[in-house]
Amino acid sequence: MRIGLSIWHDILGIFEKNPELLNALFNDAELRDIEVHPNDSDEFKTLLFEMAKRFRLRYSVHCTHSYYNPKVNLCSNKPEIMENSDLCLKEAIKYAQELNARYIIIHPDALKDVPKQEALNILESHIRNNLGLLDKSQKILIENMPGEEFALSAPLEFKEFLKRFDGRVAVCWDVGHEIHRFKKQAFEFPKLLKEKIKEIHLSGVVNFCDHYPLTKGDLNLHEFAENLREIDYKGAVIFEMPSKNTSDILDVIESKKEIDRFFKK
Numbered sequence: 001m002r003i004g005l006s007i008w009h010d011i012l013g014i015f016e017k018n019p020e021l022l023n024a025l026f027n028d029a030e031l032r033d034i035e036v037h038p039n040d041s042d043e044f045k046t047l048l049f050e051m052a053k054r055f056r057l058r059y060s061v062h063c064t065h066s067y068y069n070p071k072v073n074l075c076s077n078k079p080e081i082m083e084n085s086d087l088c089l090k091e092a093i094k095y096a097q098e099l100n101a102r103y104i105i106i107h108p109d110a111l112k113d114v115p116k117q118e119a120l121n122i123l124e125s126h127i128r129n130n131l132g133l134l135d136k137s138q139k140i141l142i143e144n145m146p147g148e149e150f151a152l153s154a155p156l157e158f159k160e161f162l163k164r165f166d167g168r169v170a171v172c173w174d175v176g177h178e179i180h181r182f183k184k185q186a187f188e189f190p191k192l193l194k195e196k197i198k199e200i201h202l203s204g205v206v207n208f209c210d211h212y213p214l215t216k217g218d219l220n221l222h223e224f225a226e227n228l229r230e231i232d233y234k235g236a237v238i239f240e241m242p243s244k245n246t247s248d249i250l251d252v253i254e255s256k257k258e259i260d261r262f263f264k265k
Helices: 011-017 020-028 042-055 079-098 116-131 155-164 175-182 188-196 221-230 246-263
Strands: 002-006 033-036 058-062 103-106 139-143 169-174 197-202 204-206 209-212 236-239
Touching: 002 058, 002 246, 011 020, 011 042, 020 042, 020 246, 033 042, 033 236, 042 058, 058 079, 058 236, 079 103, 079 116, 103 197, 116 139, 116 155, 139 197, 155 169, 155 188, 169 175, 169 188, 175 188, 175 197, 175 204, 175 209, 188 197, 188 221, 221 246, 236 246
Parallel strands: 002 033, 002 236, 033 058, 058 103, 103 139, 139 169, 169 197, 197 236
Antiparallel strands: 204 209
């Protein structure tokens, strides 16, 4: 299993001011996977290529979604948003190919007054329209969402929806989203979806809310680790936590030490 970090292009300024943090993250802490987002600057892309070569990093790309752009929603039936969403998915696939990234992660966004079955049909259409653009090794991963107001949030919903596709479509399991959705730490996704899970998002959880360092909150890392061992998970666990300043980066490093206690035995 590999541990990684989700980063945005604003981290470039941190590395420019504190270049020693690169070694701290990727040599000392041994992070090996990075999740990035489309529309990065050329300067940031250059850094990503250098990092991949220097530290033998592997990338995945998270497609733009409605959290950050209200004009993107892969479950919307509004023509303008549908067109813009499809374009964003195409851009994410193209960017993934530039970085030699295997996985493109998408959100099944909020329903926005669209009936769930219609929303799922729209999501299926977006995915099918773009499967032909994937390289042979690439997959589109659908991320579970944190509430009933989204098209897909429960493991049984995913199991049924994935029957519409072949192996090019799989799952990104967001642990914090599952906990927020069900208000408990049952870790049902690996139990039900097993090998369909290709990437995991992880962070500390406080009062059923995520995106904290693993050193904060009450996330049961022991049970999390045991569930991954049961399915013999070999993919990446991506930290989704702040990384906007030096203090945040130090929290990431401490989080890596925390998770190592349960996996390096």
